Amino acid sequence: MTGGCSIVWFRRDLRVEDNPALAAGVRSGKVIPVFIWAPEEEGHYYPGRVSRWWLKQSLSLLDSSLKNLGTSLITKRSSDSVSSLLDVIKSTGATQLFFNHLYDPLSLVRDHRAKEILSENGIIVRSFNADLLYEPWEVLDDEGRPFTTFAAFWERCLSMPYDPEPPQLPPKRIISGDVSKCPSDTLVFENESEKGSNALLSRAWTPGWSNGNKALTAFINGPLLHYSINRRKADSATTSFLSPHLHFGEVSVRKVFHQARIKQILWANEGNKSGEESVNLFLKSIGLREYSRYMSFNHPYSHERPLLGHLKFFPWVIDEGYFKVWRQGRTGYPLVDAGMRELWATGWLHDRIRVVVSSFFVKVLQLPWRWGMKYFWDTLLDADLESDALGWQYISGSLPDSHELERIDNPQIEGYKFDPNGEYVRRWLPELSRLPTEWIHHPWNAPEFVLQAAGIELGSNYPLPIVKIDTAQTRLQQALTQMWQHEANSRAVLENGIEEGLGDSTDDTPIAFPQDMQMETEQDNLGNRVTTTIRHYEDQMVPSLTVTTSLFRGTEQEEEEEEESSTDHRNGGHDDRRAEVPDDDDMNLESGREGIQSVIPQFNNQIDLRNINGGGGGSHSPAESSSGTSFRRERDGVMVPVWSPGNSDTSSYLQRHPQSHQVINWRQLSQTG
């Protein structure tokens, strides 16, 4: 209660309301709110342009709110958050650090380290739950193990013996600590060339926690009622638009949950079945967000590697040309192309269309899913590592409850489902705007005179399908056969006693991917030479956004690959081509495997986050949280993640799903050859 001054370390909890770390700081006395911008720590997942734009706005609004309450946000530019925290502590004399939990793999490691180092320095460190209804370690099955399917997980969440914490009001006043010796750094979130593009974003979006609350209120009192009816429409006017707010923690998910629940009770009492169902469906999407954190916590590799191990044997098509065509929205499938153009133009995509384009990516083009995930990361306004990883894993059939890999959704049929009148396609594909609805989702079947009347010349101003669906289906079958064979071979090798210990962190599979490829050298739009190199690799490669040098002051990433830095000059040319689609100059290739190790080397060791807490009594076992209806959580950060290394083993994950359709399919495939 007394004495020292505390640092409240803001990250993706950019709100003053229902912010347990901030509340704890206020309770304990003087507060210094700090935000540290250390993008180098994110490795591959350096935030994309639109995401950085959002963050910039959000921080500025948070700062004004804090100023109204009596303090202000200290901002630090850093390449190492923990040492920056130590600097702030030294220059302010703070004695405590409070922050809210994050669950992405990088944060789990960094925050663990922060707790360790700061505790060693005599700082009291406490962390809290601000991002979830329940902490991942609270939600366990009857045997005390983490759930491995969504439905069971969510059912348990909805029937926990205690409700999620009700949202807290913002503090009335914050007493500021002494920051006279702790100047803020100016944070640069966009370069000159990005400013023009970003200016457009502010017409459509208003970041910040108070705007997030407005969006929530508007949604709850508006589209929520008809959510169940409208959710199939590609036309995104009926979604909540809360995801970017939730990603940055501007809106408390618990507030969202409580408000939706209140509506649900109201509608249930009125006998409004459709409204009640709408809330269920909306809450389910909140549940998926919860589940993404849950999966990330329990399987901290899920953004890099498939949960079900067989997928690493899938012979991905390593084709940059396909990848480019997909990004540019020139696949010849109108629904896919419209989605990709919308994504590029706005940073936004309706959930359904995300599924369409990503499933096309994986199943028709058979490109490595991590490429697609990375592109989403770079372009989505609500890019969110955990959610996106879950989504792509679901799409690519590597979750026990996901879509089957061999089932290709036909974009033509999906088109008439989600965009029955073709309005969405016409909005984003002006070249098809005069095509009648009858042909809008399959122009390749349209009679010549229809195309002529619509001013379309297939293969010229709109492409023919890049891959026919039945061709894709055949290719996919072959690929799957190959995958299961490789998987079986690998299993045989493992059973013969080859080492297994490294398996989880390094993908040292005896069966290497066969692809060695020669990338061609080509010119990008601006006449820069784009050079890619011959590469051998055993895992899928991940093209990564070449980081804009002007945003970096500190050290370059310690990738030993010269190509990485040699491509940097290309960024100079990455300008304001807003109306255009992304081009290759955004991307370069690097081996995912080296990437993994350089980003999160700690995962090669066993990690245990137990009891780093300064608060005493902090150790917390899963059994404790699941036992007893009288159990009541404290908000005071006494609980810390207990992160069992065993859980992150994908082979055990597979073992827990002997009935999964993947295994059944494997048997079928082996029989048929």
Next chain:
DNA sequence: TGTCGGTTGGT
């Protein structure tokens, strides 16, 4: 009002 096939949706 039951149940049978076909269809649809599914994290």
Next chain:
DNA sequence: CCAACCGAC
């Protein structure tokens, strides 16, 4: 694949 749903008997 499998459950839920729907319309036809």
